[in-house]
Amino acid sequence: MSLLEQSDVRTDAVVRLENVSKTYGTGTNALLALDGVSLTVRRGEFVCLLGASGCGKSTLLSLVAGLDRITGGTLDIGGRTVSLMFQEAALFPWLSVRANVELPLRLQGLSRPERRKRAEELLDIVRLRGFGDKRPHELSGGMRQRVALARALAQNADILLMDEPFGALDAMTRDILHDELERIWREQELTVLFVTHNVREAVRLGDRVILLSSRPGRVIEDYPITHPRPRRIDSPEVSAQAGEITDRLRAEVARHAH
Ligand SMILES: Nc1ncnc2c1ncn2[C@@H]1O[C@H](COP(=O)(O)OP(=O)(O)OP(=O)(O)O)[C@@H](O)[C@H]1O
Numbered sequence: 202m203s204l205l206e207q208s209d210v211r212t213d214a215v216v217r218l219e220n221v222s223k224t225y226g227t228g229t230n231a232l233l234a235l236d237g238v239s240l241t242v243r244r245g246e247f248v249c250l251l252g253a254s255g256c257g258k259s260t261l262l263s264l265v266a267g268l269d270r271i272t273g274g275t276l277d278i279g280g281r282t283v284s285l286m287f288q289e290a291a292l293f294p295w296l297s298v299r300a301n302v303e304l305p306l307r308l309q310g311l312s313r314p315e316r317r318k319r320a321e322e323l324l325d326i327v328r329l330r331g332f333g334d335k336r337p338h339e340l341s342g343g344m345r346q347r348v349a350l351a352r353a354l355a356q357n358a359d360i361l362l363m364d365e366p367f368g369a370l371d372a373m374t375r376d377i378l379h380d381e382l383e384r385i386w387r388e389q390e391l392t393v394l395f396v397t398h399n400v401r402e403a404v405r406l407g408d409r410v411i412l413l414s415s416r417p418g419r420v421i422e423d424y425p426i427t428h429p430r431p432r433r434i435d436s437p438e439v440s441a442q443a444g445e446i447t448d449r450l451r452a453e454v455a456r457h458a459h
Contacts, residue, residue: 215281215360215392216242216265222273222417223260234260236417237274242360247386247393249407251400251446253454257418258396262362265394281359288368290349292337298348299324299333305355323351326385343374350382354389363395367402376434379405383431400450401443405434412449415457422449 223235234257242248250258263269264276266283284305292301299320306316324330327347337345346366353361367375383406386393397403403410404426412422424446428438 213243213245214241215244215278216240216394217277218261218265218274219276220274221261221264221271221276223257223264223269224272233417235264236419238413238418238420239274240411240420242392242394244392245390247391247395247406247408249403249410250394250396250413251398251403251410251450252413252418253415253450253457254398256413256415258398258413259364261413261418262364262394262396265360266362278360282356283360283362284353284356284358286346286349286353286361286363286366288365290337290342290345292345292348292352294337296336297333298329298335298337298340301337301348302333302351302355305352305357309357319355320351323354326354326389327351328381341374342370343378346370346378347381350385354385359392361391361393363393365397366395368397368399375402379434380431382406387430400447401434401439404428404439404443404446405432410446412446412453414453421453422446 218238218240221235221238222233225232225234238261250261252258260269264271265278266285302320302323303316306319311319320333324333327350329344329347329351332340332344337348340348349366367378370378379402385391395406407426410424410426411420412424413419414421424442426442432439
């Protein structure tokens with residue numbers, strides 16, 4: 202039984218990092234990307250990871266996803282499954298929207314009618330009912346991200362890992378997708394670890410905002426965000442807290458600028 206499974210009952214933790222470090226390369230080429238990162242994500246939490254460019258946010262996500270290995274410390278997700286979503290939707294262009302969403306369902310061994318039914322449900326959840334027969338290039342960037350979200354949900358994973366999923370979208374589309382993601386997170390009782398460098402986005406979405414230092418990445422602040430939901434990105438409360446976090450981030454970046 203893993204450390205996390207034993208402690209699970211008490212803390213409801215689904216992801217635990219203790220003193221995690223990650224070094225890329227070896228010898229003179231070695232680059233310390235993360236250093237002594239400790240972080241716990243609880244079931245149903247929406248946790249945003251924030252930090253300056255290159256501080257190791259994507260590295261941390263890929264370690265949790267098991268795409269890469271830690272070089273020190275402990276990382277435990279208790280055998281849980283993860284699904285990933287990136288800035289680029291990375292849909293298969295030759296497949297219809299429906300077929301893209303059905304792909305993970307096919308891997309799970311669902312029969313054709315079951316896949317069809319579930320894919321329609323998922324397209325409904327991301328508000329793309331009626332778009333199943335379209336090809337990705339026929340959709341807007343925001344709609345493609347909705348498909349990517351439906352495909353991520355199709356994996357039925359315990360933890361949803363998101364790496365700047367709305368980073369390439371215009372502000373209005375991003376705003377709408379924040380609302381949608383918040384609704385889906387609540388309805389589906391998801392656990393989300395969300396990487397962004399947009400402070401307002403982090404405060405808009407997160408139960409907590411974890412601030413990483415410049416490289417090597419370390420957790421320097423863990424802000425609980427308690428404003429009632431649904432939040433607006435331009436509300437006075439979100440703006441005020443984003444301002445406070447931005448000041449902290451600026452100080453951190455400036456500390457490393459010379
Ligand atoms: N596969 C790799 N091999 C070598 N170095 C890497 C690799 N992946 C990332 N790095 C380095 O590790 C550091 C952290 O990178 P990472 O992409 O995790 O940062 P980030 O905070 O996500 O950055 P950004 O906000 O710019 O996307 C960077 O200096 C990067 O160059």
